Amino acid sequence: MNKKIIISFILIVSTLSGQIASELSSQIYKVGDTVSDFSGTICTEINQTMSLYDYNGSENNADYFVIWLIFFNPTSRSCQLEASYTQTISEQFSNLGLMTIGVGNGWRGPMECKAWEESFGVSYPIVDDNSSDIRNMFTRGSVPHHVLINHEMKVVYTSRGYIMPPFGNDFLAVLNSSLSELSTLSLSDVLMPSNSGIKDCYPNPFNPSITINFELSEKNFTNISVYNLLGEKVDNLLSDNFSPGNHSIQWNASLFPTGVYFVKLVTPSFSETRKIIYLR
Numbered sequence: 001m002n003k004k005i006i007i008s009f010i011l012i013v014s015t016l017s018g019q020i021a022s023e024l025s026s027q028i029y030k031v032g033d034t035v036s037d038f039s040g041t042i043c044t045e046i047n048q049t050m051s052l053y054d055y056n057g058s059e060n061n062a063d064y065f066v067i068w069l070i071f072f073n074p075t076s077r078s079c080q081l082e083a084s085y086t087q088t089i090s091e092q093f094s095n096l097g098l099m100t101i102g103v104g105n106g107w108r109g110p111m112e113c114k115a116w117e118e119s120f121g122v123s124y125p126i127v128d129d130n131s132s133d134i135r136n137m138f139t140r141g142s143v144p145h146h147v148l149i150n151h152e153m154k155v156v157y158t159s160r161g162y163i164m165p166p167f168g169n170d171f172l173a174v175l176n177s178s179l180s181e182l183s184t185l186s187l188s189d190v191l192m193p194s195n196s197g198i199k200d201c202y203p204n205p206f207n208p209s210i211t212i213n214f215e216l217s218e219k220n221f222t223n224i225s226v227y228n229l230l231g232e233k234v235d236n237l238l239s240d241n242f243s244p245g246n247h248s249i250q251w252n253a254s255l256f257p258t259g260v261y262f263v264k265l266v267t268p269s270f271s272e273t274r275k276i277i278y279l280r
Helices: 002-026 077-096 110-120 169-191
Strands: 039-042 049-051 066-072 098-104 126-128 145-149 155-160 197-202 209-216 220-227 233-242 245-252 259-267 270-278
Touching: 066 077, 066 169, 077 098, 077 110, 077 169, 110 126, 145 169, 155 169, 197 259, 197 270, 209 220, 209 259, 209 270, 233 245
Parallel strands: 066 098, 098 126
Antiparallel strands: 039 049, 039 126, 066 145, 145 155, 197 209, 209 245, 220 233, 220 259, 259 270
16 A cells, blocks of 8 residues: 555656646747747946847847847856857857847845956846756757847747857858848848838929829839820829839820929829920
């Protein structure tokens, strides 16, 4: 009887341990996971904190970043060996949108954190993880551990170990890919019009050609035609599907009489008319 009780107890403990281990494992962010916001104290500054979502493009006027989290322990020789190299990478890619954040655990005070910066020439912010416990969101293994989070706040890389040569090829490949995607996205946001319409008609008055610049905020079937003072259509300049962005078309009026004309842009959801004057 006692043997059965002991065996049952062992099975229960084993099952509970497995469940706990499973729950702990599920709490660690993996590649493809979206990271929730978290904050931490900058260890070299008094009462200064940072938040992950400070660098979330959807929440800060489309300033997009790729975020590199460097988890380390100041007493780890491995972390010390690659500290200067992380600064080199940070400087090399910062202008392309890389935001580097060190997350250190095991400090004995603010002065030790400052000494780390000075010893290895590190200028990126370092979070004191003694109380924040950010590291346990991403790894419960050894350090150094490196994480890349893209502009969508998704983990695209997470791995422990060195990234300095001859290691780190996978890290650099993912970093370059994420930054390339970031630059394309940022460029699109800069160029993408918020409204559709005719930007300008230049020169106006004109003789005999005029350029009509227009913009579309979304992909649409677009028609641009020219009308005379009687409201009669005298020329159809285009009728086609256009992608969002800025476009232009030129009208040569050499076959038409001088006078006042109207350029009309029409999409399924919008129309606009501009007056133009043709002089000889």
